[in-house]
Amino acid sequence: MLISGIQQFTLLDYPDKTACIVFTPGCNFRCGFCHNPEFVLPEEIEQIKDSFIPEAAFFRFLEERQGLLDGVVITGGEPTLMGDLLPFIEKIKEMGFLVKLDSNGNTPQILKKIVETGLVDYVAMDIKTILPKYKELVGSRVREAHIQEAISFIKDHGIDHEFRSTIIKEVHTPDVLQGMAVLVEGARRYFLQNFRPEKTLDPAFEHYHGFSESELYDIRELFVPVVAEVGIRS
Amino acid sequence: MQTGTRQEDLQVVQSQRTRCEVWTRVMGYFRPVSHFNVGKKSEHYSRKHFVECATANQSFMAQYADV
Ligand code: SF4
Numbered sequence A: 001m002l003i004s005g006i007q008q009f010t011l012l013d014y015p016d017k018t019a020c021i022v023f024t025p026g027c028n029f030r031c032g033f034c035h036n037p038e039f040v041l042p043e044e045i046e047q048i049k050d051s052f053i054p055e056a057a058f059f060r061f062l063e064e065r066q067g068l069l070d071g072v073v074i075t076g077g078e079p080t081l082m083g084d085l086l087p088f089i090e091k092i093k094e095m096g097f098l099v100k101l102d103s104n105g106n107t108p109q110i111l112k113k114i115v116e117t118g119l120v121d122y123v124a125m126d127i128k129t130i131l132p133k134y135k136e137l138v139g140s141r142v143r144e145a146h147i148q149e150a151i152s153f154i155k156d157h158g159i160d161h162e163f164r165s166t167i168i169k170e171v172h173t174p175d176v177l178q179g180m181a182v183l184v185e186g187a188r189r190y191f192l193q194n195f196r197p198e199k200t201l202d203p204a205f206e207h208y209h210g211f212s213e214s215e216l217y218d219i220r221e222l223f224v225p226v227v228a229e230v231g232i233r234s
Numbered sequence B: 001m002q003t004g005t006r007q008e009d010l011q012v013v014q015s016q017r018t019r020c021e022v023w024t025r026v027m028g029y030f031r032p033v034s035h036f037n038v039g040k041k042s043e044h045y046s047r048k049h050f051v052e053c054a055t056a057n058q059s060f061m062a063q064y065a066d067v
Helices: A042-051 A055-064 A085-094 A108-116 A131-138 A144-157 A174-184 A203-207 A213-223 B006-014 B038-045 B052-064
Strands: A005-010 A019-023 A071-075 A098-103 A122-126 A160-167 A189-194 A229-233
Touching: A005 A055, A005 B052, A019 A055, A042 B052, A055 A085, A055 B052, A071 A085, A085 A098, A085 A108, A098 A108, A108 A144, A122 A144, A131 A144, A144 A160, A160 A174, A174 A213, A189 A213, A213 A229
Parallel strands: A019 A071, A071 A098, A098 A122, A122 A160, A160 A189, A189 A229
Antiparallel strands: A005 A019
């Protein structure tokens, strides 16, 4: 599997667990607000591709972390685009780690296949906006029906999961937020992530704004009635 | 929001480009590069910039590559 980056330690990305993060290159979306354009845009991936980390080195690192870290977070880019994701996860599980998989939900067939093996312990899916506005925000590769399918699958499957949204004042108007609450209704966890106007894929987004703390708490109230646990990451 | 390819975007903004002052330091304080003397300018242009991600990966590999 292609590994474009590794973060050796995190307390934030896997709820209640210690973990490391594996980043994979390439994404089927082009979210203007994306903070990892170096793992998304082909011309930027090109610049770092000679520094990709071989699987063998990652597993050597992981051996050293046995008994120290609880889990591994696999994120990107979009990790479900990696053809050998499943064998990669198998190897991590054999070493006794938990696995959290992040996805934008555009490839539900792959997501289902992987989750149904039982090898993934936690799934996190982004809810970018309401379905009719996806294309405008993430580009033409999105299939709204796929997003809906992924959401329903994750909610119904019973796997431990979260949905999360990066929210931007100019994009996530009250109407949109209402609609998003409908999308995630019945989920186990939902996290609001405040947008920070730094290093965005589309430079235009550097002029957009996040929400104030009190606004975030107000927005949270929209989701509290429909999701078991609603958190704010800002 | 509809954006074209990056190449197209660049061509559109070409007409709107204005002079950009770069500030950095060679001595102990920040100055516009345009005010540097010749020697300091040459030092500035010979600087090698690092790519954060690639550098982080290299240091990871220094530790975990096959020995
Ligand atoms: S935010 Fe996620 S889905 Fe969107 S472009 Fe970046 S990596 Fe892809």
